[in-house]
Amino acid sequence: SYELTQPPSVSVSPGQTASITCSGDKLGHKYAYWYQQKPGQSPVLVIHRDSRRPSGIPERFSGSNSGNTATLTISGTQALDEADYYCQAWDSNIVVFGGGTKLTVL
Amino acid sequence: EVQLLESGGGFVQPGGSLRLSCAASGFIFSNYAMTWVRQAPEKGLEWVSFISDNGAGTYYADSVKGRFTISRDNLKNTLYLQMNSLGAGDTAVYYCAKTSSGSGSDTWFDSWGQGTLVTVSS
Numbered sequence: 001s002y003e004l005t006q007p008p009s010v011s012v013s014p015g016q017t018a019s020i021t022c023s024g025d026k027l028g029h030k031y032a033y034w035y036q037q038k039p040g041q042s043p044v045l046v047i048h049r050d051s052r053r054p055s056g057i058p059e060r061f062s063g064s065n066s067g068n069t070a071t072l073t074i075s076g077t078q079a080l081d082e083a084d085y086y087c088q089a090w091d092s093n094i095v096v097f098g099g100g101t102k103l104t105v106l
Numbered sequence: 107e108v109q110l111l112e113s114g115g116g117f118v119q120p121g122g123s124l125r126l127s128c129a130a131s132g133f134i135f136s137n138y139a140m141t142w143v144r145q146a147p148e149k150g151l152e153w154v155s156f157i158s159d160n161g162a163g164t165y166y167a168d169s170v171k172g173r174f175t176i177s178r179d180n181l182k183n184t185l186y187l188q189m190n191s192l193g194a195g196d197t198a199v200y201y202c203a204k205t206s207s208g209s210g211s212d213t214w215f216d217s218w219g220q221g222t223l224v225t226v227s228s
Binding site for chain 1: 141143152153156167168203206212214215216219220221
């Protein structure tokens with residue numbers, strides 16, 4: 001079965017750039033999606049189709065996908081960006097989520 | 107505004123059954139595929155099932171295939187998940203989510219409900 005691998009945790013200082021990776025076999029041949037989940041809240045879509053931001057998502061969120069790795073980048077990270085982030089892809093009519101990355105802003 | 111309201115969660119004994127519902131409003135329900143995603147306590151997101159806009163296409167995670175059934179009533183704007191033969195591993199918050207299109211893969215989940223907790227325990 002297809003798997004997506006994320007680092008369990010990433011730390012970033014306020015105002016700096018955070019990069020969260022998501023690895024999977026030939027992931028660049030698929031679309032990658034990213035969701036943000038804050039404690040006690042439902043997930044929120046922040047990136048779709050590799051790099052597109054839904055309306056209402058700040059411009060500091062961006063995405064890329066090539067080879068075996070998709071990357072979510074948060075520029076000028078703010079304290080309110082502290083959350084769990086999940087990547088997601090489709091594989092033969094099956095949805096796969098990565099294990100999630102806890103982003104700490106300190 | 108899209109609203110998704112899950113219900114039907116609760117405590118159930120191992121081997122038991124439960125039916126979840128997700129009442130949708132704020133969009134044309136019959137135009138969009140829907141999905142269920144669950145999250146065990148302190149764990150990550152796990153996709154459960156997907157249904158196309160007209161209900162003709164359904165997909166399931168291997169972990170629930172043969173035990174769970176997804177369905178929808180487009181007249182009632184409601185999504186369902188019938189869960190049978192429940193085990194401790196099914197304990198989770200279950201979210202329904204709206205997808206970005208009517209069918210097929212490569213859709214994304216653009217609106218989520220608040221979730222309903224299912225606890226399987228004796």
